[in-house]
Each structure stands twice: as C-alpha cells, then as structure tokens.
Amino acid sequence: MKSQSALSMRTKQGHMLTTGCPHIDAELNGGLRTGQITEIYGESGSGKTQLGLQLGITCQWSVARGGLNASAAYILAEENFQSVRFLQLAESLSEQQSQQSPISPLATPATQTSATTAATTTTMRSLFEFTDNIHLTHVRDPATLIHIVQYMLPVLMTRHNIKLVVVDSVAATLRYASFAEDNLFDPNQKTTDNNNKSMHYSNSNLIVNLARVLKKIAADFNAVVVCINQVSAKFTSPNTLSLVPIASGSNGLAERAFAIDESAVSSGSSDAYFRTAQVQPALGLLWTCCVNTRICLAKESSLTSEIAGLANGIRYMVTRRRLRVVFSPNGPSSTDGLCLGIHAIKPGHSADRNSLLIVGAYRCRIEPAVDDFQYLSPFLQSATRYRSSLWDFLDSRRIRDGEWRAMPLSYQVALYGSILMAPDWPPVVGWGAKPMASNKMWYDRWRLPTEHASKVFALLRKQPWFDATVEKNRAFRWTARFGYLDIITDLLNDERVDPADDDNYAIQCAAEAGHIEIVLKLLSLPSAVGINPAGxxxxxxxxxxxxxxxxxxxxxxxxxxxxxxxxxxxxxxxxxxxxxxxxxxxxxxxxxxxxxxxxxxxxxxxxxxxxxxxxxxxxxxxxxxxxDILDLNIFRNACVNGHAKIVEFLLGLPQFDPTAVPSELFLTAVSNGHVKVVEVMLENPRFTFPFNDLVFDDAVNRGHIEIVRLLLADSRFKPTKRLFILGNNTSILKLLLEDERIDPSADNNAAIQNKYSSNSKPLVEILLHDRRVRQACSLADLQKYQDFCQT
Missing domain, CATH: 1.25.40.20 (Ankyrin repeat-containing domain)
Structure with a gap:
C-alpha cells in the first residue's frame, strides 16, 4: 500500500452510502462511508441480512440520491441469497423517490441543490436490473474466503464497477477455522487447507489477514465493505470458558469456539436497554480492533405504554428491533438507539425517532399517543399499493381473527378505519354459497367484544381522515351486523350517515344476525329516513x-x-x-x-x-x-335418512296407503342400518315386505346385527342354508348358530369350507365348536381345521 500525505487524504473524494432510511442515515452521520469496514452484528432475526440486502439496492442508486451508482458483491457463508426478499425490498424502496436520504456532509450546498433536482427527475430502474448488478459467491472455509477476497474480488470489482462488498457472515467461517469440512466427524484430527492439505492457519492469523485484505479493498477501490457478524454469549466471570450455541445458517458445523467475557472493553454493548447486554460480537477483541464502524441490531420485548385518556389503559407485549451505533470515526455513538420495523428498514411516516418503518410494524412500534393516530391509517393504506387490495395484504400477513384481536388498541383503530373505507375485495362479487372462511373481507374476522368495540369507534370517530359514509355506509352496516347498539346510536347522530343506504342493507344485516334492538331502533326512525324492511x-x-x-x-x-x-x-x-x-x-x-x-x-x-x-x-x-301427504317422496326421505318417528307418523295416517310404498325402500332401510325404521315397518300389519334372501343377505354382509335379529324374530322370514357363507361378522355368526332352523353343516359343510378358504380363522373356530359341523367333517378335514386354528 502506498503512503499518502494528510493533504492527499483530505482532498480525496469521499462518499456516503445511504441505507434508504433517513433516520438510520442520521444515526450514522450521513450513511456508510466508503474506504472503511463497517460491521453489523446482532442475534438471529434482528435484521442483519436484511439491512445488507437493502444496501445492495441503495448502492445502485445515483450519487445524487445517496447511492454509489455501482454494483455490489456478496460473499455468502451461511444461507443462500434471498432473491425474493431482495426484489420485495427493491420494489418498496423504488416507491420512496420523494423521501431522500441525507446528502453526504462532504457535499457542498450547490451540490445538494442539484442532487435534489436530479433525484426528483431520476427514472427508477426496473426491478430485475437491480438483480443484474448483484454478484454472488459462496464460501465454506476460511482459506477459500481469503483467496476470494485477495485475488478474485479485485478483478471482479475492476470489471463490474463494484463499490459495495458484503460478507455474510464473517464469523461463519472464521469461528470454525480449526475444523475443515472433511474432518467434521473427527474433532481430534488436525485441520488442513482445502488445496494442499499442508497450510494451517490459527484463528488470530486468519482474522488479521482477512481484515488486512478487506481494508486494502476498501481503500484501493473507495468501496464500502460491510461485514455481518454473529454473536456469542457473554459470561459474568472474565475467566469463564464455555461452549457457544451454534449460530443459524452454519450448516451443522460443530461449535467448538470458546468465548471470554469482554464486558470491560468496548467490543460489545453494555447498555442495559439492549438485549445485547447478554451477548457480544463474535471473534473477540482482535476483530474489534480491525473494524472502523460497529452497528448493533437487537431485539427486545417490552410492555407498551398505556393509552392516554382511556380508563383501564391497555398494555401489550411487543417485540421491537433497535439499531445502535456502538462506535464510529464518522460521528458519536448512539445513546438510546433507533426503533425499527420487523419486515424491512425503510422510510416511515411519523416524524419521531420511533417512526413506523415497514408493513406490519404494529408489532414493534412503541404505543403512540391518541393524537398520533392520523399517521397510522395512511400508512396502512399506502402499504397496499404493491398488492391487489388491502384485503389481500391483510390475509398475506395473517392479520385476522385472533391476530387482529391481539393487536394494540391504536392499531386496531387504524386498521379498522382502513378496512371500513377500503374498496370491496374484487372476488367477493357473486360469492354466493362459497365457504365464508375463504372470503378475505368477511366481516366476522373483525368482530370485537362490544365494550372494546365502543372504545375503538370512539377513537376512530375523532380522526379527521375517517369517513363513516364511504363504501355505501359500510361502517354503519357492519356495526348493525355486529349488534353494537351504542355505536349505532352514535352514528345515527351524524347527519351524513344514511342508514337506508344500499337498499336498506343495514336493517337486513341486523335482522339476519338476530339483533332485535337494532331492528326496532331502525324501524322507529322517521319515515323520511327511508327505512324499509322489505328491501x-x-x-x-x-x-x-x-x-x-x-x-x-x-x-x-x-x-x-x-x-x-x-x-x-x-x-x-x-x-x-x-x-x-x-x-x-x-x-x-x-x-x-x-x-x-x-x-x-x-x-x-x-x-x-x-x-x-x-x-x-x-x-x-x-x-x-x-x-299432498300421499307424496311418496315424503316417506322416501324419512325412510332413507332413518327418521323412524316420521315414518311411524306417516304410516299411521288413515289416508296413507302402505301398500303403495315400493319394496326397495324397505331394502334401503336395511342396507343403511336404520334399525328403528325397519322395526316400525315390520310392526305395521298393512305393510308387505319382500321376505327373500336378498334382504337378509344384505343385512348379514353389512354387519347390521340388530336388523338380523329383527328379521330372525319375524315368523314371515324363512332363513336358508346359504346364510353361513355370507359375511365375516363373528357376532352375527353366533346369532345364526342359535337359530335351530339354520343348519351350519348343510351342503357338505359348505360354511366352514368357505371360511377356511377365505382364511377367516375366528369364524372357522366358531363353526368348529358346533356339534353339527364336527359330525359332518371327515377325520382328515377335522384335523385340517384344528391345525389351521392352532397356527
């Protein structure tokens, strides 16, 4: 590396890369500076990779918009590149042209003015052009990582104008430097280099060598180098050694790294406000000395503050993400940090530092004051511009039913106002008899307890953006369907509300749902209102x-x-x-x-x-x-469905003729196992039945033992010898053997031969215990059946 004078370094052009969010850029005093190594560390799910993806988008923006007008290179050591999420972020950020990141402090006022003008008139790239300027490579061991950074990356950056290098994550390979992939199952075997199997790096040498090469890359190409880092546990005793839990995305490598508490130094955050008080960046103090800027992303759970002005203020447990600058040569460290959204890091609508930053941020934003509600509904509405409708957006986020009722009160107010004013979900037209659970705008998904609904509406009615009359007075219609009488009374005091809108659909909703008080309330209105229950x-x-x-x-x-x-x-x-x-x-x-x-x-x-x-x-x-009580369809429906009481009633009518009933109805009742119906029909003296083998065979084959018992008890039925060949029900077989009219040994023991051929051991055993069957068997057959039962 060539030496440089202070003057040359002062006059050298420097740039700041925007993160895409003005609040984060403000924390970083303008963004991420070129020529430096920036580390982003945090626990799993804190948004490290997502912030890295977002930088790959802003890097391609023009310099006037805070970008570098260049490509980006990603060196991935954990998961594959999240291309779907990358495109979603690119789409979201492309809609934020009016919300520019702060201009670099190095720019002059004239440059800032021209930059603002240029940014306003810049034509956005297509989404897929963003992916064309992303260059990816995957590594699984430290030697490969250093080889790529030292030899391949400089060539790639020269050819493709790369100004952003993201290593995700730097610890995934360096923390496992002592174990090559081919020695995973032999922890006692010395790890060798993947190429010549002779070179062995110590962890310290690897860290220093990698940092040296990355710093050279940043300086030579005036690029932003971002290293995403994992965390390890922090222990109370400075001399405590312990195994660190395996990090996500490390492909099952056995974690053998030891962690030492470094709370006395500045490598980690000691702020008790952060959950990071229990964790620290991986790779230790040596790596800390190699990075220029350290950014911490953390998750924390806490109770929301109570809503001002409400009795029995409601508090909810929420999860928030916070960003904190631990140290940086470009500006001061953060004190309380910046609250972020959970799905992406992007510009918000609120002016405070806890602004909403992304779709679904209701989970992580601190409960706003009542006066801040006006920020929420426009946010929810604008968040759906990238989807076909608000209903699709809510369904994709699973915001409904229990999820909806668990939301903080302020977000229920904002969301309820948005859905009451949103256009109908297009597929709802002609819904008909389709399952309502699939209807994305089904009103029942937004039901609230009456008392809580009154609080929501009381706050909603105070918001200047809310209009209860839109969408054919949907607010009034849904309120009538839910049975909120107090809210109905309040809405009726608003002269803009039309309770008879949409052909008196409100009173129809109340009547259908069984809310008699609301029906009476609406019918008591003056005739000039136009309420008509026949609509x-x-x-x-x-x-x-x-x-x-x-x-x-x-x-x-x-x-x-x-x-x-x-x-x-x-x-x-x-x-x-x-x-x-x-x-x-x-x-x-x-x-x-x-x-x-x-x-x-x-x-x-x-x-x-x-x-x-x-x-x-x-x-x-x-x-x-x-x-027409003689309509046989009446009797048929009762008989087929087993309603014996109706069958008995019809048979008892003087004008009803049982002889006109088709005989197949009796067979249907037998086949369906309707015991009571069969019993009622057998007891009627005017009924004629087809007492043949077909009826009995059907009952035996289907295993309807009670119907078999009824038929055997009726003197009009004459059982035949073939009954034993039918069915495989042991209880029915025992019932048949009790009837002296039936000979189980008929036709040269056809019954036991049939069950033996069908390999029905339980039935053979039952028949073999019958004296008549044994007497009709030859000694050879008897021995054969006995051996079959004993096997």
Missing amino acids: KNNYAMKRTAWNGHTEIFRILLNDPRTDPAVAMNEPIRNATINGHTAIVEMLLNDPRRDTIDPSSHNNYAITQAAARGHYKCVRILASDSRV
Whole structure:
C-alpha cells in the first residue's frame, strides 16, 4: 500500500452510502462511508441480512440520491441469497423517490441543490436490473474466503464497477477455522487447507489477514465493505470458558469456539436497554480492533405504554428491533438507539425517532399517543399499493381473527378505519354459497367484544381522515351486523350517515344476525329516513326465517310492506328446512295465509322437513289441506335418512296407503342400518315386505346385527342354508348358530369350507365348536381345521 500525505487524504473524494432510511442515515452521520469496514452484528432475526440486502439496492442508486451508482458483491457463508426478499425490498424502496436520504456532509450546498433536482427527475430502474448488478459467491472455509477476497474480488470489482462488498457472515467461517469440512466427524484430527492439505492457519492469523485484505479493498477501490457478524454469549466471570450455541445458517458445523467475557472493553454493548447486554460480537477483541464502524441490531420485548385518556389503559407485549451505533470515526455513538420495523428498514411516516418503518410494524412500534393516530391509517393504506387490495395484504400477513384481536388498541383503530373505507375485495362479487372462511373481507374476522368495540369507534370517530359514509355506509352496516347498539346510536347522530343506504342493507344485516334492538331502533326512525324492511326482495324476512329469529320474524311479518310469500314462498321453505316450527306456524296462521302456499315447489317444504327429521314441522304441514301427504317422496326421505318417528307418523295416517310404498325402500332401510325404521315397518300389519334372501343377505354382509335379529324374530322370514357363507361378522355368526332352523353343516359343510378358504380363522373356530359341523367333517378335514386354528 502506498503512503499518502494528510493533504492527499483530505482532498480525496469521499462518499456516503445511504441505507434508504433517513433516520438510520442520521444515526450514522450521513450513511456508510466508503474506504472503511463497517460491521453489523446482532442475534438471529434482528435484521442483519436484511439491512445488507437493502444496501445492495441503495448502492445502485445515483450519487445524487445517496447511492454509489455501482454494483455490489456478496460473499455468502451461511444461507443462500434471498432473491425474493431482495426484489420485495427493491420494489418498496423504488416507491420512496420523494423521501431522500441525507446528502453526504462532504457535499457542498450547490451540490445538494442539484442532487435534489436530479433525484426528483431520476427514472427508477426496473426491478430485475437491480438483480443484474448483484454478484454472488459462496464460501465454506476460511482459506477459500481469503483467496476470494485477495485475488478474485479485485478483478471482479475492476470489471463490474463494484463499490459495495458484503460478507455474510464473517464469523461463519472464521469461528470454525480449526475444523475443515472433511474432518467434521473427527474433532481430534488436525485441520488442513482445502488445496494442499499442508497450510494451517490459527484463528488470530486468519482474522488479521482477512481484515488486512478487506481494508486494502476498501481503500484501493473507495468501496464500502460491510461485514455481518454473529454473536456469542457473554459470561459474568472474565475467566469463564464455555461452549457457544451454534449460530443459524452454519450448516451443522460443530461449535467448538470458546468465548471470554469482554464486558470491560468496548467490543460489545453494555447498555442495559439492549438485549445485547447478554451477548457480544463474535471473534473477540482482535476483530474489534480491525473494524472502523460497529452497528448493533437487537431485539427486545417490552410492555407498551398505556393509552392516554382511556380508563383501564391497555398494555401489550411487543417485540421491537433497535439499531445502535456502538462506535464510529464518522460521528458519536448512539445513546438510546433507533426503533425499527420487523419486515424491512425503510422510510416511515411519523416524524419521531420511533417512526413506523415497514408493513406490519404494529408489532414493534412503541404505543403512540391518541393524537398520533392520523399517521397510522395512511400508512396502512399506502402499504397496499404493491398488492391487489388491502384485503389481500391483510390475509398475506395473517392479520385476522385472533391476530387482529391481539393487536394494540391504536392499531386496531387504524386498521379498522382502513378496512371500513377500503374498496370491496374484487372476488367477493357473486360469492354466493362459497365457504365464508375463504372470503378475505368477511366481516366476522373483525368482530370485537362490544365494550372494546365502543372504545375503538370512539377513537376512530375523532380522526379527521375517517369517513363513516364511504363504501355505501359500510361502517354503519357492519356495526348493525355486529349488534353494537351504542355505536349505532352514535352514528345515527351524524347527519351524513344514511342508514337506508344500499337498499336498506343495514336493517337486513341486523335482522339476519338476530339483533332485535337494532331492528326496532331502525324501524322507529322517521319515515323520511327511508327505512324499509322489505328491501332487496325481502332479504330480511328470508334470512330470519332461515336462522330462526322468531321475534324478529314476527316484527317483519306484522309490517305490511313485507311479503311472506316472496320468491315462491321462500320464507316457509327456509323455516321448515331448518326446523323452525314457530315460524312455520306463524306463516300458516297469518291473515295473508291464502298467498302462502306450503306445497309450492312440489311439496318442497314437507319433503325437506322429512329428510332432515323435523317431526313437528312435518305434523304441522301435514295438517294443511294444500299439502299432498300421499307424496311418496315424503316417506322416501324419512325412510332413507332413518327418521323412524316420521315414518311411524306417516304410516299411521288413515289416508296413507302402505301398500303403495315400493319394496326397495324397505331394502334401503336395511342396507343403511336404520334399525328403528325397519322395526316400525315390520310392526305395521298393512305393510308387505319382500321376505327373500336378498334382504337378509344384505343385512348379514353389512354387519347390521340388530336388523338380523329383527328379521330372525319375524315368523314371515324363512332363513336358508346359504346364510353361513355370507359375511365375516363373528357376532352375527353366533346369532345364526342359535337359530335351530339354520343348519351350519348343510351342503357338505359348505360354511366352514368357505371360511377356511377365505382364511377367516375366528369364524372357522366358531363353526368348529358346533356339534353339527364336527359330525359332518371327515377325520382328515377335522384335523385340517384344528391345525389351521392352532397356527
């Protein structure tokens, strides 16, 4: 390295690389300086790799925007390059053209002015151009790492204008220098170099050599060198030696490095505010002396502060990421650090140092004051510009149900206001009978306890950006569906809110959900408001009949504007399908009963009631002369589905003719194992049955022992000898052997021969214990069966 004078170093052009976040740049006094080694250390999941990815994007920005207008090289020793996350960061940062990082302190005011103008007019690169300027290499041992840095990297930087070198991570190879990959399973064998198997580096030599080469790279090419480092445990005794837990991404290498407490020196953070008080950067004090700037990323869990102005203030446990400058020649060290987001490090909306920095940062931001709510909703809305809708964004982040209810109150306020004002999720049009759990804007995902919902709405109504009238008064509609009577009352005091919007959908929602107080509240409004319970083709009446809200249905039925026979008598069909007897009686006794036809759609109401076992509904409908009780579909549905009480009721009607019932219905009841139905049909003297082998064979083969017992007990049934050949049920076989009319030895012991051929040992044993079977067997066959049972 050539010597330089102080004057030449003073006049040498220097640059600062922005991180993409003005707050982080301010912590670093302008960004990361070229010609230096910057170390970023922290525990797993603190955002080290992500910050390294973000630097690879900002490095490609123009100098006017705080970048280096150059490419980047990544030397990876742990995981593979996260290309998907890299593109996501590039997309997010590309939308932040109006939020520029601070200009380097070395720039003149004139340069700053021109830089701002240039940055405003700069055309953003396409996303894939960012990946084209990233050069990757993977290493797994220290010798390869040093060889790449010393020989390959200078050539690569010259050819491709590389101004950023990221080593992720520097400790992944150096901490395991004593163990080459081919000696993993022999810790006592001396580690050799991968090339000639003769050179052996000590840890100290490796660290010093690597630092020397990286510093030369930074100086010769005026580049930013970033070394991502792992952490090791910090012990209370300075002489304590212990095994350090294995670091993530180290491919299963056995950790053998010893760690010594260095709390007395400045290599780690001693700030009790950080979780890093229990950890320290890996590679020890020697490596500390080799880096110029040290940045610490840490995670911490803490309770949020209480919301001002609310009784019984709510506190939540949240996880935050913090960035702290431990030491740097470019500026002072941090005192309290900077709070970061959890998904990316990017510009935020709030002006304070604890600003929201990324989508989903509700997990880590300190609870804001009530007056800060206006920052949150615009943030949530702008965060969805990269997706098809807010609903897709929330679903991708799994923000719903329990996740939604566990959020801090301030974020519930912001998020609830955003979803109440967001456009409909496009696929919801024509949703129909699809599962509601797949509906991304399903209202039930955002349900809150009534008392807590009142707090959310009270705060939300104070926000200037919130408008309860958008999206056809969705706020009023959802509130009616949830049953929040106090909130409904409050919204009705707002003259902008239209409770009759969208063809009176609000009262329909309240009626469907069974909130009678809200229904009465809306019906009591002046007629000028325009509340009409018959809106959307009497939707309220149809849904209350389906859900069985008897009192609400009574209120709607007494309103002359409603039509109980709407949609070809859908209300009575809905009520009978679900067995709501009281509603069926109300409809049949209504003064407008002449317009209500319970037999519409080919006796649909009573046939469906019979299929679902709604006995009381069947009796009520059968008493109406308009219903055709002789419709065999009624009996068929009850018989096939095993509703014996309805079968018995129908057989007891004088006008019902059992002889008209097809014989296959009896066989169906036997096949389905409906014991009570079979018993009712056998006990009816007017019923004629097909007493043949087909019925009995089916019961035996399907193992319906109770039906077999019923058939054997009926004198009209004549069992045949072939029954023993059927089935493999031991209980049924024993039941058959108890009937003296059945001979198990018929047809030259066909039964035991059949079970022996089918390898049914339990059945052979049962038959062999029968005296009639043994007497019909030859000595050879008897010995054969006995040997079979003993094996």
